[in-house]
Amino acid sequence: MNIAALIAQIKKKQSFLCVGLDTDLDKIPKHLLREEDPIFAFNKAIIDATQAYCVAYKPNIAFYEAYGLEGWKALEKTIGYLNTKYPEQFTIADAKRGDIGNTSTRYAKAFFETLNFDSITIAPYMGKDSVEPFLEFEDKHAILLALTSNKGAFDFQTKRLKNEELYKEVLATATTYKNAERLMFVVGATKANYLTDIRKIVPNSFLLVPGVGAQGGSLKEVCTYGMTDNVGLLVNSSRGIIYAENGNDFAQAAAAKAKALQTEMKAELKRANLV
Numbered sequence: 714m715n716i717a718a719l720i721a722q723i724k725k726k727q728s729f730l731c732v733g734l735d736t737d738l739d740k741i742p743k744h745l746l747r748e749e750d751p752i753f754a755f756n757k758a759i760i761d762a763t764q765a766y767c768v769a770y771k772p773n774i775a776f777y778e779a780y781g782l783e784g785w786k787a788l789e790k791t792i793g794y795l796n797t798k799y800p801e802q803f804t805i806a807d808a809k810r811g812d813i814g815n816t817s818t819r820y821a822k823a824f825f826e827t828l829n830f831d832s833i834t835i836a837p838y839m840g841k842d843s844v845e846p847f848l849e850f851e852d853k854h855a856i857l858l859a860l861t862s863n864k865g866a867f868d869f870q871t872k873r874l875k876n877e878e879l880y881k882e883v884l885a886t887a888t889t890y891k892n893a894e895r896l897m898f899v900v901g902a903t904k905a906n907y908l909t910d911i912r913k914i915v916p917n918s919f920l921l922v923p924g925v926g927a928q929g930g931s932l933k934e935v936c937t938y939g940m941t942d943n944v945g946l947l948v949n950s951s952r953g954i955i956y957a958e959n960g961n962d963f964a965q966a967a968a969a970k971a972k973a974l975q976t977e978m979k980a981e982l983k984r985a986n987l988v
């Protein structure tokens with residue numbers, strides 16, 4: 714999906730919500746464990762219930778790899794279902810990959826061609842030749858970890874390299890890569906106070922912002938400091954939506970949480986005169 718189509722969806726739905734599919738068999742409703750593929754059964758119900766309120770889905774690949782072949786099959790079915798039934802949804806493989814060039818090319822083929830995701834999260838640590846292979850695919854996007862939502866982000870990302878913090882070097886350097894217009898960046902909602910500085914370096918790039926909900930980040934602060942004329946934000950919530958309830962009404966409860974976030978997002982878009 715290209716950026717123009719993503720922006721059109723955001724304006725149409727008045728939402729920039731990304732629902733995280735961090736599907737954990739220990740947390741899903743017990744009755745689903747009797748299904749042939751409980752992970753897919755859960756994802757399908759969550760997607761059908763929440764799709765009206767969001768523009769993106771982000772399966773975190775760790776939650777699928779943890780179940781071996783069965784997990785991988787459930788991931789394939791989930792992305793297949795999204796691409797067939799809801800092709801307007803932007804899809805993110807939260808895989809945090811990146812390796813020497815020829816290996817990155819294989820990761821890119823796995824997620825962009827075999828699985829047909831729109832985007833993948835990438836760790837920037839190995840630099841240009843580990844990122845550029847992901848940028849060779851038209852209408853596909855590499856989402857580079859810039860300033861992450863966790864506490865450990867302060868171990869390295871905010872350390873100064875000469876005069877500038879490392880996350881700023883990541884942002885500035887990445888914008889010089891070939892096909893950099895296909896890049897997006899991860900910035901944690903818990904780091905909203907850094908967004909003014911971040912927007913000085915990447916004024917127009919889309920940011921994937923996890924950390925609203927279970928991690929306590931503020932949607933309002935993210936919008937105040939991070940929103941651009943083209944919205945420029947995809948805000949993710951995983952546990953706060955998909956585990957809203959774990960009885961028979963889990964999908965309706967997830968829909969209610971997604972709708973509540975979409976309502977807040979609509980107000981922010983209106984405040985910014987974007988819808």
Ligand SMILES: O=c1ccn([C@@H]2O[C@H](COP(=O)(O)O)[C@@H](O)[C@H]2O)c(=O)[nH]1
Pocket residue numbers: 733735773807860861862863899900901923924925926927928949950951952953
């Ligand atoms: O900086 C980051 C990068 C990725 N994540 C991922 O996003 C979701 C957040 O889940 P919640 O349940 O809404 O907290 C999860 O998949 C993380 O691995 C992040 O949180 N922060």
